[in-house]
Amino acid sequence: MSMLADAPLKSAVPTDQELIDFVVREARLIDQQRFDEWLDMYADDAFYWMPLEWNQTDPRLTCSLMYEDKLLLSIRVERLKGARTFSQKPKSRCHHVLQTPQVDSRNTAANSYVTWTAMHYVETRLEEQTLYAAWATHHMSVEDGRLKINLKRVDVINCDAAFGNIQLFM
Amino acid sequence: MTRYAGNVAAIRALVRDQEVHRDVYVSEEVFQLEMEHVFPNSWVYVGHDSQVPNAGDYFGTTIGTQPVLLVRHTDGKVHVLHNRCPHKGTRITSETCGNTGKFFRCPYHAWSFKTDGSLLAIPLKKGYENTGFEQSHAATGMAPVRHVRNYRGFLFAKINDGGLDFEDFFGESLSSFDNMIDRSPVGQLKVAGGVLRYMHNCNWKMLVENQTDTCHPMVAHESSAGTVVEVWKKAPPGTKKPMAVEIIAPFMSSYEFFENMGIRIWDNGHGHTGVHHSIHSDYSAVPGYFEKMKAAYGEERAKAILDENRHNTVYFPNIMIKGPIQLLRHFKPIAANKTLVESWTFQLVDAPDMLLERTLMYNRLINAPTSIVGHDDLEMYERAQEGLHSNGNEWVNLQRLYSPDEAEQTNVAVNGTSEWPMRHQFRAWSKFMTMGM
Ligand code: FES
Ligand SMILES: [Fe+2]
DSSP, X not given: OOOGGGSOOSSSSOXXXXXXXXXXXXXXXXXXXXXXXXXXXXXXXXXXXXXXXXXXXXXXXXXXXXXXXHHHHHHHHHHHHOTTOGGGSSOOXXXXXXXXXXXXXXXXXXXXXXXXXXXXXXXXXXXXXXXXXXXXXXXXXEETTEEEEEEEEEEETTTTSOBOOOOSOO | XXXXXXXXXXXXXXXXXXEEETHHHHOHHHHHHIIIIIXXXXXXXXXXXGGSOSTTEEEEEEETXXXXXXXXXXXXXXXXXXXXXXXXXXXXXXXXXXXXXXXXEXXXXXXXXXXXXXXXXXXXXXXXXXXTGGXXXXXXXXXXXXXXXXXXXXXXXXXXXXXXXXXXXXXXXXXXXXXXXXXXXTSOEEEOSOOEEEEESSOHHXXXXXXXXXXXXXXXXXXXXXXXXXXXXXXXXXXXXXXXXXXXXXXXXXXXHHHHHOEEEOGGGOEEEOSSOOTTTTOOOOTTHXXXXXXXXXXXXXXHHHHOOOOOEEETXXXXXXXXXXXEEEEEEEETTEEEEEEEEEEETTSOHHHHHHHHHHXXXXXXXXXXXXXXXXXXXXXXXXXXXXXXXXXXXXXXXXXXXXXXXXXXXXXXXXXXXXXXXXXXXXXXXXXXX
């Protein structure tokens, strides 16, 4: 697989292919449980958002499944390494299948790029394997010649269903 | 195989002074009997006024495993009806909530019912002439749950005619609802922010017991709250403590903290943790809120309301409320080994939005299927549900700080790490399970 997005961008403005590679690489890092590298893809003021409501617009006064800043995300990553993280004994594993990300908007002047990616996400632990269908929207910008995620929004198709534990990242 | 149906002695024998038999968690027969006795004999929470504000508004829920719906009738009264068509049993509403207008219409053969449940019309009515239809059960319409009580906006229903009346069932425990509601400057709550739903492969009572289990947070939540504390230690000095850290870190409080915080025991299985202080005591002030409370209640009373920091108030059989954070958790039984947990949040009417923001943050950080704190707990319940099948020991121990004369006492505040509330819940369980059997 091309690790293009890992390298600095070829020019000041990312190409569509560079945006796509970056999104694909993000999913791959999660699947490979390279969470520290994964976290590095996020800007310091980034948010990871999983709405609870179909077409949710407000993460503040409407509940979400997740609405986490980098501090909370790094706590999750640290927790996964913990010796007393009993819900991860044994560990969960996950698997992403992405459709080719679509570049929804490129605003070079505002340094803002948005992609939209349909995906199936499978999380498994012990005997259980659970399939989730979702759309990921990535809001990205260029920082010091590299792409960073400012907001990743994951809309699960059955966001309002009663789930069991969802332990990793979609 | 039936061992317990109609066998009062066998059911009572499941609950001893200091331990309970594993069948209360794993036996499908015991579960069925709970649905026939514990839930119908109790005042069960069915919803909040604000979910059905207008005539024709309805909301579907369950009492035990029985589907019921709340509906606001034209006269403003809320009725609780069995959500079942008197013709062939079809569930009447297709969505969980909505507005039905002036009447319900069954989607199968179009029998229709007024919003108080009474039969309004049947197509081809002539076909029932001279059949004695008027004497049938169906002619009475959708069966109402006869005992409904609205306590300051919180709706409770009791299916059986027997059992205790509302005041005797709840007694002084309603003070926790009072405190949660009084935190609004106008004394009013509104369901807000959406409901989190979380499926648990374990018995519903494990969740109820856990609400007063203060010996587990620093152990089970070391993974989540402990990591928060560790990561937060590395923040540069002088960094403002984020709301999320304020919410999660207190789960790592010491045994001493929980011992001293105290637990109060009321009649009928109700009780609350956090008599003196709680994990909610040290939240930072929300700008403008105290001023509003002071204007509404006067300084002294406003202080008294906000100084009350009850942690978890458990109402038998299956809800818990958190007054200081305006949250209600509903543990809905599905099978002996399956429970749906609904976490509802409330807005304090006429209070700053930041309070709702904190409530929602609490809910998603602690109670969501994606919450790391929730993962810690569910892992323990599911391990217990499996482990209880071991024949090595058929009894669950609830002995901590037992005192032989406790069964006669009520409205006492005891050591915050006592398992008295759990013993007390099982005494109530035994009582409502065998009531009228
Ligand atoms: S089942 Fe409802 S009208 Fe026939
Ligand atoms: Fe817990």
